Every structure is written in C-alpha cells, then in structure tokens.
Amino acid sequence: MTCESAQELIDMASPSTPELAEHLESCPDCRKMQEEIMVLRNIVHEQAPYHRAPASLKRRILAQTRGPRPVPWNWLALAASVLLVASIAGNVALLRSRVSPKQLLAANLISAHVRSLAGTHLIDVPSSDRHTVKPWFNGKLDFSPDVKDLASDGFPLAGGRLEYFEGHPAAALVFERRKHVINLFTWPSPAAEQRTEASSKGYHLICWTQSAIKYCAVSDVNEAELRQFVELYQK
Amino acid sequence: MSAATVQMDPAQQRLSFEQTVLPHLDAAYNLARWLTRNNQDAEDVVQEAYLRAFRFFDGFRGGDGRAWLLAVVRNTCFSWLRERGRKETIEFDEHVHGETAAEPTPEITLLRKATLGAITDCMNGLPLEYREAFVLREQEDMSYKEISEIAGVPIGTVMSRLSRARKRLQSCLQLKGGFSQ
Numbered sequence: 001m002t003c004e005s006a007q008e009l010i011d012m013a014s015p016s017t018p019e020l021a022e023h024l025e026s027c028p029d030c031r032k033m034q035e036e037i038m039v040l041r042n043i044v045h046e047q048a049p050y051h052r053a054p055a056s057l058k059r060r061i062l063a064q065t066r067g068p069r070p071v072p073w074n075w076l077a078l079a080a081s082v083l084l085v086a087s088i089a090g091n092v093a094l095l096r097s098r099v100s101p102k103q104l105l106a107a108n109l110i111s112a113h114v115r116s117l118a119g120t121h122l123i124d125v126p127s128s129d130r131h132t133v134k135p136w137f138n139g140k141l142d143f144s145p146d147v148k149d150l151a152s153d154g155f156p157l158a159g160g161r162l163e164y165f166e167g168h169p170a171a172a173l174v175f176e177r178r179k180h181v182i183n184l185f186t187w188p189s190p191a192a193e194q195r196t197e198a199s200s201k202g203y204h205l206i207c208w209t210q211s212a213i214k215y216c217a218v219s220d221v222n223e224a225e226l227r228q229f230v231e232l233y234q235k
Numbered sequence: 236m237s238a239a240t241v242q243m244d245p246a247q248q249r250l251s252f253e254q255t256v257l258p259h260l261d262a263a264y265n266l267a268r269w270l271t272r273n274n275q276d277a278e279d280v281v282q283e284a285y286l287r288a289f290r291f292f293d294g295f296r297g298g299d300g301r302a303w304l305l306a307v308v309r310n311t312c313f314s315w316l317r318e319r320g321r322k323e324t325i326e327f328d329e330h331v332h333g334e335t336a337a338e339p340t341p342e343i344t345l346l347r348k349a350t351l352g353a354i355t356d357c358m359n360g361l362p363l364e365y366r367e368a369f370v371l372r373e374q375e376d377m378s379y380k381e382i383s384e385i386a387g388v389p390i391g392t393v394m395s396r397l398s399r400a401r402k403r404l405q406s407c408l409q410l411k412g413g414f415s416q
Contacts, residue, residue, distance in 0.1 A: 044354060048355060048374070050265055051269070062253075065286075107275075
C-alpha cells in the first residue's frame with residue numbers, strides 16, 4: 001500500500017483494513033500523519049465555528065426566487081432593491097448585535113447613494129457654483145458644510161441635497177466624474193475616526209473625519225479615482 | 236424548431252429548486268463565510284450564488300444537490316474576491332510557517348494546548364485554496380473526489396492542499412499554544 005492510499009483511508013476515517021494496519025506498522029510517517037489528522041480534527045470539531053446562515057438570508061433568497069423569474073434586469077433597480085433589502089436586513093441584524101454600527105452605516109450610505117440615482121431626487125440645489133450650494137444649506141443644517149469645487153481636477157460640482165445620517169441632518173454634495181456620480185455625505189461627528197474604506201456590490205465608500213465633521217464619499221467610480229477625489233477634498 | 240424537451244412549469248421548478256438546494260443553506264453560508272472571512276460579504280455572495288443556481292437550475296441533472304450548490308457558491312466567491320481585487324496574500328510568516336526547528340518538538344502536546352479561538356485565526360490565515368479544501372473536508376465531510384469536483388482540480392492537488400493546510404495549521408497552533416503558556 002502506498003502512503004497516498006493510506007492517507008486517503010486515514011483521512012476518510014475508513015474502517016481499518018489489514019493492509020492499512022500493516023502499512024502503518026511499517027511506516028512511521030503515516031503513523032505520525034494519522035495522529036496529526038485526528039488531533040487536528042478534534043480541535044476543529046470542538047473549536048472551529050460552523051457559520052450558520054442567518055434567518056434573514058433565507059428570507060432574502062426566497063423573496064428572490066419566489067419573485068418573477070429574473071431575466072431582464074434593470075440593474076440599477078436590482079442594485080437598489082438588493083441594497084435596500086440588505087439595509088433592512090442590516091437593521092434587523094443590528095437588533096441582534098450581529099452587524100457593527102459601522103457596517104450598518106456603510107450599508108445605509110450606499111443605499112442612499114443608489115436611491116439618489118434610481119429616483120428623481122438627486123439634487124435639491126443644482127449648481128456648479130459652490131457659493132450657491134453652500135449658502136443653500138443655511139438654516140437647513142446645524143453646521144456649515146465645507147463645499148469645494150474640484151472641476152479643474154475633473155470632479156465638477158453638480159449640486160447638493162439634504163440627507164439624514166446618525167441622527168443628524170446631513171448635506172449630500174453631488175459631484176460628477178465623467179458619466180459617474182459621487183455623493184459626498186457630510187454631517188457633524190464628535191468622534192475623530194481613522195479614514196475607512198469599504199466596498200459592496202461594486203460601490204466604493206471612503207469615510208474620514210476632519211474638524212469634527214464626518215465625510216463619506218460613495219460612488220461606482222473605481223477605487224483609485226475615489227481615493228484621488230478624497231485626497232483632493234482633504235487638501 | 237421549438238424546444239423538444241419537456242419543460243417543468245415554473246412553480247414545479249421552483250419547488251424542486253427549493254427542495255434540492257435550500258436545505259444546504261448553512262453549508263453554503265459556512266463555506267462563503269470562511270472564504271470571504273466576513274459576514275456581510277458571505278451573505279451577499281450566498282444570495283448571489285442562489286440567484287445563479289436558480290438561473291442555471293435547468294442544468295442540474297440530479298445527484299448531490301449539496302455538491303452542486305457548493306460548486307456554485309465557491310465559484311461565486313472566487314469571482315467576487317477577484318472582482319474586488321482582494322488579492323489573497325499567502326500570509327507567510329517565517330515564525331509560523333517557516334521550517335520547524337531541527338529539534339523535535341512535542342507537537343501533539345502543544346496542539347492540545349491550543350488556545351480557544353486559535354484554530355479560527357489559524358484557519359483564516361490559510362491561503363484561500365487551502366482553506367477551501369480544509370473546510371470542505373473537515374466541516375462538510377466531503378471526499379477527495381467531491382472536493383476535486385467542486386474546486387475543479389485533480390484529486391492529487393486536493394490531497395496536497397489538505398496536507399499543506401494541516402502542516403500550516405499545526406505550526407500555527409503550536410505557536411499559539413506555546414504563547415499561551
């Protein structure tokens with residue numbers, strides 16, 4: 001018997017055969033392997049988590065397959081509904097303390113971005129002039145957002161609208177990048193946080209805090225371009 | 236020419252799909268969770284995998300629904316990770332994975348002393364393909380042949396991945412066990 005076939009028999013925990021016993025008798029390597037496999041297997045069975053699917057996932061899947069047969073998608077609507085469902089699932093999950101507030105916020109920000117594109121409500125104040133956009137928020141927010149125009153760097157300002165995050169009215173500043181849209185959400189946040197990045201379903205998210213104001217940029221532009229945008233904005 | 240094959244009506248097909256693959260949701264999630272190492276990604280991947288499985292269910296010709304589903308989940312995971320440019324760095328740490336010292340260590344004793352949670356860290360530190368083979372073998376109790384079909388590699392490759400995975404885990408656990416003393 002070869003060591004290879006012995007390994008398979010040992011690994012599959014097959015009942016011992018005279019051939020295997022004989023091989024083990026004469027092969028210290030395979031004896032050592034047998035012991036290692038069994039010890040490791042015990043540790044895995046006793047200590048490694050087996051991740052069971054959350055109930056919300058089963059509901060999402062059933063909703064998907066029991067809906068109309070999914071062939072001709074409107075991809076944006078799909079993305080919006082998936083994210084909306086993810087966001088609702090995220091809320092349910094938060095109650096069970098399974099998703100961190102950070103993950104939940106990320107899901108909400110991406111949902112807000114997708115909603116802004118899927119609907120008709122992308123911009124409340126359409127203007128490429130920051131001196132028009134910034135004053136528009138006066139009286140609507142309890143802070144004054146930092147509005148920059150990065151047109152010379154290829155990120156022209158398109159306007160702004162109101163949003164609501166983490167219990168705060170928030171400004172959404174809308175920038176364009178070729179055919180893409182970048183939503184820059186901003187609201188006051190006392191906690192100084194490190195810059196964080198996240199991605200989900202092809203959307204990228206970068207958040208940072210500056211002078212007690214939180215900024216989160218969301219877009220489907222590639223990560224490098226979104227980083228470039230953020231770096232320009234931080235200057 | 237119209238399709239000559241007998242088509243199941245959609246309700247029947249949905250029922251058959253649900254009976255075949257829905258019971259394996261935990262297995263699908265567990266695999267995706269170990270491969271993505273993240274709850275949210277695992278949920279998204281599994282949902283996408285079920286959507287794909289539903290679309291391609293016509294192609295399922297009976298047999299083991301779990302193996303068929305896990306192959307779809309695995310492929311969805313790999314393309315998901317690839318699309319997001321998450322290069323799997325083979326976490327090679329000289330202290331953990333380097334050649335073991337010439338002096339024979341009481342490996343088994345140290346393995347038994349592995350701290351709780353160490354096995355999770357060590358498994359998460361495995362290269363993606365090793366982690367996949369190991370989870371399918373140890374948590375799904377799949378044969379070499381089934382793993383080779385799911386991963387799309389020869390049986391010999393499965394064996395060497397498992398063997399390397401175990402060696403790495405052993406070194407990793409030894410190190411953690413050693414530190415816990």
